[in-house]
Amino acid sequence: MCGIAGLIHKGKSSNVGGEMTAMLQALKHRGPDSTGYAVYGEPTEGDYVLRLKVAEAEDMAKGRGIHQVLADRITEVEAIMQEHGVTVKTKEHATEYALRYLISHEGDTTALAEHIEETDGVEILSLGNGLELIKDLGDASDVAGLYGLNEFNGTHGIGHTRMATESDVDIRSAHPYWAFPYNDVSVVHNGQITNYWIMRRQMERKGHRFMSNCDSELLAVYTANNLANGVTLEQSLRNSIEEIDGVFTYLVATKDQLGMAKDTMAAKPLVLYESDDLIAMASEEVAIRAILPQEIDTYDPYDEEVRVWQA
Incomplete structure (x- = not known):
């Protein structure tokens, strides 16, 4: 129900x-x-909002080492975005494991999304001009x-x-x-x-x-x-x-x-x-x-x- x-x-x-x-x-x-x-929201032409998570909420209880794991995943995601010619306009942490990026990108968003999700533990929640998808426990x-x-x-x-x-x-x-x-x-x-x-x-x-x-x-x-x-x-x-x-x-x-x-x-x-x-x-x-x-x-x-x- x-x-x-x-x-x-x-x-x-x-x-x-x-x-x-x-x-x-x-x-x-x-x-x-x-x-x-x-x-x-109200989309801006050429801009995208990328919402992603780099871990599950329950992963945060796995010890002090998890913080470095998450930092490494974020570094890898941002390197991939740079490789695809993405300009990051803003970056926000709602939690340590959930991020929001406002980006400018003129390339293939499908290729970008697929490449980002090759990173272990990373899942894109949404990528769009107007959509922002947020979910948690x-x-x-x-x-x-x-x-x-x-x-x-x-x-x-x-x-x-x-x-x-x-x-x-x-x-x-x-x-x-x-x-x-x-x-x-x-x-x-x-x-x-x-x-x-x-x-x-x-x-x-x-x-x-x-x-x-x-x-x-x-x-x-x-x-x-x-x-x-x-x-x-x-x-x-x-x-x-x-x-x-x-x-x-x-x-x-x-x-x-x-x-x-x-x-x-x-x-x-x-x-x-x-x-x-x-x-x-x-x-x-x-x-x-x-x-x-x-x-x-x-x-x-x-x-x-x-x-x-x-x-």
Whole structure:
């Protein structure tokens, strides 16, 4: 039983970090193990935000030597960026194991990302013009405070509170997932995919990589494969209902869109609110009420329903 949430503002920016924190904290009871955000700021042409981790949170308890290991990994990552002609504009440590770089790069971002991930213990969480993907252990209040998300300004975001059922309690298995290597695409999911291994092997044969054994990552990779082949977000969501087996409700965000899909049984809940300038959705209405305390009308999307909204 996990919790998912998402919102998108039409034609304006807002404090989506604070809004997503309020929504996800209201869903804490659905998933206490980890919390994740994919939030979308206002991109600058030619610039990318690179979010990565150089260790798991639990690795920090492995003794004093771990600090030098992390420093060496960061040095190697920065040497790779220099090799690819990357200009680092800013560098921030949210934690000793999680970093944020604002970079300028005119080359192949896929080649850059693949090279960086050859470094032992390093995983790119996101790379994009607008997307910033942050996830860690703890509830939304913990993660937002640690990563400074309460004042993040942007147009839209999605998030997830996780109760681990079939994979580990670690950052690697937490949601959201970036749709590597497709810039600015992220996914959160509530449910279970029953043809996961069949679909995963299909994606791996096409050259896609997986960083975990979490079935939700498949939806990110599946979406990346479709978008890379010219399929629209809406059509990708519709195709998934036919091609992916199981019970699922999931949200996909791109640089300027937010989409949702429910499977044929619609067993996993989603409540939706829509106005002229704001769309908000979550596993439970209490999350929407956390940012809209006034009287509002909500509804539950039907089975096989697909919706896409533009920022």
